Amino acid sequence: MPPALFPHSLASVSLVAEVIYKKFVLGVPLYRQLSEISRLGYHTSEATLTNWVIKAAQQLTPLYEEFHRQLCSAHHLQGDETPIEVLREPGKAATSKSYMWVARTPIKQPNPTVYYAYGATRSGAFAQSVYEGYQGVLQCDGYSGYNLLGTGVHRMGCWAHVRRKFYDANQAHIKGAQELLHLIDEMFTREREWQAYSPRVRRRRRRSSLRKILKRFWRIVDHTEVLSQSRLGKAITYAQSQRPYLDRIISDGVIDWSNNASERNMKSLVIGRKNWLFSTSTQGAESTAIWMTFIESAKANHIDPRQYLTDLLKASTVLPAFPKPEELAVYLPWNYRKHQNVDQRTDVNESPATTFAA
Template sequence: MRLNSQLKTRYKRPLRLRRKDRLSPHTAEKKAPGSGRRRIRGDIERIEVLHELDEAARACPWCASERPVIGEERSEEVELIPAKVVVKVHVRRKYGPCTCDDFIGHDEPAIVTAPAPAKIAKGSQYANSTAAFIIVSKYVDGLPLYRQEGALQRLGLELGRGTMARMILRVSEELEPLWRRMKEDLRSSPVLGMDETVTQVLHEPERPATSQSRMWVARGFKVGPGSTDPPRPLIWFEYADSRSGDVAASIIGNFSGYLQTDGYSGYNRIGRRPEIVHVGCWAHIRREFYRLVSEQGPSCTAAEMVRLIRKLYQIEKDLRARLAAGDLSREVFVEERKAATAPVFEEIRSWLNHWETKVPPHSPLGSAIAYALGQYRRAIRYVDHWLLTPDNNPVENAIRP
């Protein structure tokens, strides 16, 4: 009884929620981005499965006649059909000599055999599709060979990682002419984007396992002869054991046009060639300012620069949409982009010049301003060609598996 009376005394009035803890009955919980139901693409094969009532359920309980069909309900579900291993047995018919006099009197081959299917890895017991699956799984999906080995074992196929590695090497040797042709097309592109990332190679001859190598990537376009032909992206990967600018020079060769990169000094030498216009990257300029906003809050000084750069991206988004819709020609797109970005560039330049003298040069904000000023002239050049964008992100995204 004593405990009961204490509870009555303590909680004789209903609990009141603090203002920040109150729940609004009209506030719906926000869904995470991408968590909603997505439309299933129309080009995916559809297989109709008819669900029917049994005969007794279709019959009228009074007269036993079948009830009329008045419609149907449809719903879709996505089914993934697991991969399976099959062995194709290629039977090649062989034909012997004809017994006619004309055949015998001429130098015809005595036996003819139907040709075997073309195979990239000649002499291999694995089909082209198997080699393609292994290569895509490793280099596009980032699946190491030892994991592929385990996955194939679960499907009943004993295919060792050493065999897979040799298969990849043989395919790469056969595709080298295509590789060289792609490099020629890349160097003919009007614009190029370049980047590089650290990669580690184990058991490399005469190099310790801790050595940092580089995977270089270049992205260009194969542009059709017509003014409205859509350009086809060309993405080029090349391994090198260093980050030297000589590697970049060897990749682009005799390229002439617009070269877009980050601020790494290794690109400076080729960027100074008279036939190359070196273009900077606004994403790299923005990165340091955005980091300061994340650390210091939206009211810090760096937030104004983030806001100004956001204006450039909004202009790009709006004009790209009109270009894609056919409302602008490529020439008009370039003209309108130059006109729209010019006042924003002026604001950015004025802001950088103003704050350069007011903050310590070695502070985080001072370093961000110094980098932006050093890259400014290059960064504004993207407006000169319709294939260029404010940043080099498409190239960086190509590196990620």
């Protein structure tokens, strides 16, 4: 018999992996999975499935922490946050907001890492815990909580956030918005043409080609007279407040022109949240952060999330209680992918987890 996933439990690795896959990849709430599991001949409860999801995440917490350590060793990161609802959170009403934070490496960087963290607040103090030990470039929106990250973190802005505000002003047919929106779109058009280039080439193109467009954009912004509370006024105010962070992108070829990559990762969570609505407990919210970290990192590394989840759950039964970093490194997505490719060439019937366990 293979090692049990949980002592004295009927839960198998494949069953728990399928439950987690359906909830966090396909967005199927646990209560809607019960009828399918019952049809297959196993009658259980939503509480049991919830316990499986939480306990399995807790068993893989050391690997989750290793993801965070790997993330903070990168030199460029992108970040975002979104509200979630936790019903039974100490000291808070059931309808109050908690937050899920995401941090990831830029698309062009090797060993893509996507990391989620659950926080009871949106305060800058929690941002400090997410980026604890990080020294490098962080691309994010204009939220003031990131101001507490210290001098070791060099912030860069996001042109997509700027564009949305000018787009709204243009949709309202406000005079002056169309020209500014056109200049932003021209920047994005050129950036798309340079996506395949190396960071060094992209930095050179930005400095030689985008600098002129950028100067024209700021010149128009500085000389536009508009009511501060109008849509165009709010767009201009936001752009001016982010100007130091937006101008820095010109001199960096690694960071993207926008923070859309991290927002797409957050959208994966938001789509699921529309189906399962909330987390009942803080343990449930924390397990959501752990599973989303593994799943979105697997996607970023072009790995099948279902197979990756299955192999991680198998690994949780053989890893020691206090695994060493080198024991955990084998299960990081980029190392997993290398072993997977080797296994496919040598023996198509042998799973990566078998090789790892051996």
